[in-house]
Structures are given as structure tokens and as C-alpha cells.
Amino acid sequence: MEDAPTASARAWRRFAAGFAATASGLLAGYLALAVIVDPYDSGRSSLLSAGAVRPQGPRTAAASRGRDPAFTGAVIGNSHIQLVEPARLGAATGIPFVQLSVPATGPGEQFLLLDWYLRHHPSPAALVVAADAYWCTDDPALTNAKPFPFWLFSESWPAYLRGLMRFSVAQEVVGRIGWLMRARRPLARPDGWWDYEPDYLRQGYADDPRLVADRERRAPDGPDPHRAGPFPAAARFAEVLARVPARTPVLLVFPPLYAPGLPRPGTAREAAESACKAAIGGALATHPLSAVLDWRRDRPDLHDPALFFDQTHYRHPLAHRLTDDIAARLRPLIQSSRAQD
Template sequence: MNSSTSSSEVSSETAWRRFAIFLLAVTAVAVVGIIAAAYVIDPYDTGRSRLFARDGVRPQGPRTANASRGRDPSYDSAIFGNSQIQLLSPERLNQRTGFNFLQLAVPATGPKEHFVLIDWFLKHRTGPVKALVVDSDETWCTSDPAMPNFRPFPFWLYAANPLEYAKGLMRYDILEELPRRLGYVFGKKPERARPDGYWDYEPNYLNLGYDTRPEIRARLEKPYYASEPTFERDPKEGQRTFPVADKLKELAGSLPPETALIVVHPARYKNYLPPPGTEEWYQDKACKMAMKAALSGHSRSAVVDWRIDRPENRNADYFFDLSHYRQPIAMAIEADIAKALQGLN
């Protein structure tokens, strides 16, 4: 009786083990198949596969859409940064400079993401690059060499290593994107994300009442920085480090002489500017000096600084909040960029 029972248990265990192995094998084959299909279909038009090629992507956020835009060889210049440079218009800059600008700004990003997008853009140029315009905000003033990002970003999408890209394809949203990509590729007149990447955020803010609601307007008049003791000289003079400046110096040194590199310190409403003599003021001043020094090795470089106290930054009608300005300031910054580029000729 015991022998019979023991034989039955062994047989049952063996069957379950084989079934488990079978399930694991089927799962592995399914996962590999999905990744292979995704690699071939290329849902975000990265150019890694041309089997289902069609220029552009369906309307979507810039985090993923920029993989396609950044490869477009028709653009010889580009803008990089976050929402604080997003309002700069490629069309208006084209009219002022004669270049062909691409807007690659991604909201809620920092230097780590910016340099990834710059590298992606440069790697996919077939002709000379005329200008790079880069947004240098407070996130560039970090002392952390890891340059941490604070919002999710698909670094895998822009990875040079195909295995890293393939690993990134192992996510649920890819399953949703594959049929959308096929619909875009085979559709007669599919809606396409704007090729130059421009996204005017003004209508969004206006719809939320940022220009009319008193409680929102009142936020502008509340100083961002708490009052602090002032210092006659920088209390950390010689001790401040800015790893992003080292990365910028590396970029500047890698560019050909004919490529212009413009660093923009974006506009701030007056109450978001650190009071002179405070710790934040010295930090900002040292950061700007570090970025300027990083450009010194590249002759065709310049800084456009709007993160200062100036009349436009005291006009509340030009701002939605402390760091998001409106079209009049965007146009003024564009004019300064064009002037800086002309000065480099």
C-alpha cells in the first residue's frame, strides 16, 4: 500500500514539474515573440527597424515622440530643455535665423534627460548642425554627479545598446502601442504628431483660469524664497561644484567649429529670483559662472540670461506662474537668441 502510494505521488510530482516547465517555456517564447514583434514594428519610430516604416508617429507626449522627431534629417538645429523653454517657437526662430529648428523640450525634465536627447539628435544628423539651444534652469545647478531625474523618462528608448532597448520593450504599454503604430502605418490619412515638436501651453493655462482666477494670480506675489540673513561674500566660495557644467564642457568640446551652442537661462517672475546676498543667490551666480566657463572652449557659443531682474520679469501679465511665461517673453527670448547667433558669425 505504501509502495503504491509513493509511486503515485512521484508520478504526480513529475507531471506537475513537467507542466510547470511547459508553462515557463510557453511564457518565455511568448515574451521573446512579443519583444521581437515590437522590435520589428518599432512602435515609436526609432529607426531600428524599417519593415513598418512611416515618417513620424501618432500624437503623443514628447517623451516618446521625440525619438522619431530627433531622427528627422530635415532639421539642422534644435531646442532642448523642459517646459521653461517649451514656448520658444521653431517657426519664429526659423524666420529670424534662416535655420530649421526642431523643438525637443520635454516638460518636467532635467539635465540628464536633456543630454540624452542632445546625443540622440546629434547621432542622427546627416548634414552639418547649425545650432543647439539648451535650457539651463535650476536643475542644472545640482551638485549630484548622477544628475537625478524626478519624473519617469524612457531612457531605454534612446539607448545606443540594442539589448537595453529590447529590455525596455518589456512593458505593458508596448502592447497597447503596437496596434496603434500599425494603425498609423497602414492608415490612409492618420493624424500625425507635429513634426517640429512645438507645443503651445498657453491654451491649457488659460482654460484653467491662470490669467483670471484671483487665488491663482495671488500666488505670483508670494516670494518663493524665505527671508534669510544676507552675506557680504559667498559663504561657500570655492566649494561649490556643478557636475552638469562638466557635461556641458564635454558637449562643447565635441561640437564642430561651425555649430553654435546657445545656453539659455529661462525667465523667472520677480518673486522667483533669489534675493541678492542670500545662499540661493550665490548658488545661482556660481552656477551661471560655471556654465559660462564650460562654453569657453567652443568659439561659437553664447549665453542668453533671462533669469535676472528685468522689467519684463516684473510684469505679472507676462506670467502664468513663477516659472512659466507667456508669448511676449518667449518672443523676446527668441529675439535674443537670434541676436546671439548673429553675433557669432
């Protein structure tokens, strides 16, 4: 007869094995369901694709927007280029643009989004890439300050599956199922344009004395020790550009900065910023059909406080001028591209 300790140990082993098998089965079942549902419409499964963008933040919505074949042009950046309206840009250039700008991102995330777009649009009609002060970091890892779903845009299936094993993502799986089952689904704009003006107005950026004082504060003359070079983002930019077809126009935009935030001539900060711009411009020059549009320099309209919420976020009138200027700089590039046909 088997003694009690041995029987108890065997019972626990059977329980542990059964528990592990059940947990593994549930995990495999969840992952299979999540892959099929494809909560952010990444295209890894087309079984439940609705051909539309479910309302969500731009970090995850970019997975769907970035692969939409309707948009042959893309705007890449963060909130400093976000107010460029793709419909206005498209009307002026004849190219349907998608806004893939994501607030609070730096070059690392933006290069990944550009790579995602290129994977689904191997021969874009045009690209607009915005480089701001975050591109001047000396951090070779291009570390991101805010959470970002790198797994969602990864080429690695194991990375994608690990990303699906998050509680927040499981909630999105359930949410997408419910959304798919609705007869009248709420939809987000397919072109990705998001107007931040109402949000800034609600927060008091137009007239709050403290926020107004922050907007008027002069930039220091000394350089930021972490933005004085070298500039690894420039090297990474050149690597990404190597994947862009030679006949695709690429416009690099340095977005507007309110005049008090501009570095004063002759200062160390101006020298550092000029060196950063030169490095990024040098990377752009590796692409044969490209141009630079520099709005991060002294201009009359950058001295008007009514055009800015803070030193880096501007309002519609300035956004319209910038958009029209982008279109004007793109048009000759587009004509050169079409002449190669």
C-alpha cells in the same frame, strides 16, 4: 511499473518545461513584433516607418523628432523654453529647428536627448540649450523627478528590449499598428512645438487669486541647500559639448523668471545662483563657437505680470521677444560658422 509520485513529478516537469517554452516563445515573438513595429519610431527598424510623428507626448515623440534629418538645429530644455517656436526661430536664422524640450525634465534627461540628437545629426547647424534652476542641483546623479523613458534613447540593445517589455509599451505597439493601418492618420507637428497657453488658461493661471498670489510671492534670501554647489550638471554639460563639432554654434539660454522670483542683490541666494551660472558658463566656454543669453536677470519686461502665468512660465508676447533675441545672438555665430567653409 512506475509509482504514482514519480509519474506525477515527471508530468509536472513536462508541464513546467512546456509552459516555460511556450512563455519564452510568446515573449520572443512579442519582442520581435515590437522591434519591427518600433512603437515610438526610434529608427531601430525601418520596416514600418511612416516618416511622420504619431500623436503622443514629447517624452517619446522626441525619439522620432530627434532623428529627423529635416531639422538641422535643435532646442533642448523643458517647459521653461518650450514656448520658443521653432518655425519663428528658423525663419529668423535660416536654420530649420526642432523643439526637443520636454516638460518636467532636468539636465540628466536633457543631456540624453542632446546625445540622441547628436547621434543622428553629427554636424548640427546650431544648438540652443536652456539651463534653468534644475541645473544647479548638487546631486551628481542628476536624479529625475518625473518618469522618463531612458531606455528609449539608450545605445544599449538589452536596455531597449527590456523597455519594450512594459504593458504600456505593448499598448503602444498595438496603437501604432492601428495607426499605420489608417488611411488618414492623425499627425503631430514634426517640429515638436507645443503651445501650453491654452492649458494654463483652462487651469485659471491668468486670474485665479491663489495662483496669482503664488506668482507674486518673493523668493527667499537664503540659498536652497541642494542648489548651492558644487554643480555636477556643468561637468556633464562639458562632456556632452566635447561631442559637438567645433564649428557648430551653441547658444546657452537662461530662461526668463518673473521678477519676484529673482534673487535679491547681495543675498546668499543671489551668490549661489551666480556661482551656478558661472559654472555652467565655464562649461560652455570649452566650446569654441558659443554664447550665453541670460534672461534670468532683472529686466523691465520681467516685471509685467501680464506676461507670466507663474514665476517660470511666460506667455506668447515674452516668448516672441525671447525667440527673436535668441535668433539675434545666433546670427553672428552662424555667420562665423559659415565663414569656416
